[in-house]
Amino acid sequence: MATGRTHRPATRSRGIPEATVARLPLYLRALTALSERSVPTVSSEELAAAAGVNSAKLRKDFSYLGSYGTRGVGYDVEYLVYQISRELGLTQDWPVVIVGIGNLGAALANYGGFASRGFRVAALIDADPAMAGKPVAGIPVQHTDDLEKIIKDNGVSIGVIATPAGAAQQVCDRLVAAGVTSILNFAPTVLAVPDGVDVRKVDLSIELQILAFHEQRKAGEEAEALIEAEAEAAAAKETRKGPDGDVPAVMPA
């Protein structure tokens, strides 16, 4: 096929949808649990339930990887574990550095889930000279001054930023300049990076805010059933036309 060079010609082969990639770790986790219980095969229905998705989605996801199941039977657990691990790149070792060893950085350093999945905490880095040399999770903290050398000596391509917001962009720039091309950002800031560098962010406060939104809605809907009026004239259609203007977005429950 040697699919030429034109506009990414529907190659498919490598075209695994981002949404699917994001679920592969979920499947992998569920499969690992089955594997530990020595379950030999699993149906899409069962595995989907364990991973918290529906079975059609799971089958579609797997179809992007190839035909790894057996009709009438299901999927071979060990085989799937291997295929998904390989697809995710977990059959190789990924040295990771964590920058910013405060509460969160320490929590990350101690987090067991990394080591078990091909990730290795290669170094801990902090700007506070007082921390230098102190071991956290058995690994001595090193000073930010040596960041570039640490990255290069360890062949690190994935960096975790757990610094305060103010320091994040600067740390990010240095990581990228030193050769890091994937960053997991815990600082509440938008990071600017050059093309070719991936950033994923985890923001605790954002997650809570999303929950608050839905929580507020629940309170509102409860009230709705009792009141059933008021929303009518809703009023003020002229000047400012927010969907419910000044009406308290919350109602006595």
Add this chain to the structure above:
Amino acid sequence: MATGRTHRPATRSRGIPEATVARLPLYLRALTALSERSVPTVSSEELAAAAGVNSAKLRKDFSYLGSYGTRGVGYDVEYLVYQISRELGLTQDWPVVIVGIGNLGAALANYGGFASRGFRVAALIDADPAMAGKPVAGIPVQHTDDLEKIIKDNGVSIGVIATPAGAAQQVCDRLVAAGVTSILNFAPTVLAVPDGVDVRKVDLSIELQILAFHEQRKAGEEAEALIEAEAEAAAAKETRKGPDGDVPAVMPA
């Protein structure tokens, strides 16, 4: 018009897309920063850049909230901060409990981003009797035995689970039974909850795995330019037909 009770009659009013809700906290953060610098107004272009999205998306997002801008000028920063806060439900106080005060739980308790956004850590709960009474982030840790009472006394509707995976479902069940209807889960498990309860999960290891996938692809693409062969026959089309079987996940571009 007292829109009866029929199939949610295209109400729109409350129909803010989930994707938009997930971005509101991002806009809010950017706006808060502008507000602190006393910037009075901002254009969709500027604000979008600060939030790391494109301006068309931002305008569309805001259009679901109402018409809060001024054509030819932009958005009033203070006014927007208020409107988004209200929409997200941040104008009220949300007492939160954190269950599982290990490294991560402690990091969360210490995280400043909560308090600043309407969230208040009402209690810390841990199963270890040795921790009971010990203050973390200035708040005394309480024992799991009292979980139900703590929830009820404080009117908590949002719970954060930072326990080991094995304990998470059990903690979740108790939280829900006690009246919690929104859960932020840091344990690497799929939680089963009844309808009406929202769960959001944060899984550090999953984020890293997604990065590893892309990282692996980058390595592949680099090689791609140099090799340009081999992937052709790709072979083994018969027995197992994974898109590229054992061939290194690389393709001539």
Add this chain to the structure above:
DNA sequence: AGATGTGAATGGCTTCACAGCT
């Protein structure tokens, strides 16, 4: 002139439903 607000077009993801294989 300049920037918002929004229909229309596009693209991606999910769900359905069933053909096809074991």
Add this chain to the structure above:
DNA sequence: AGCTGTGAAGCCATTCACATCT
């Protein structure tokens, strides 16, 4: 008989492009 793999349909989100307002 049972379960996978997948076209087709439907749904949601993003992007475009411009009418509309200040």
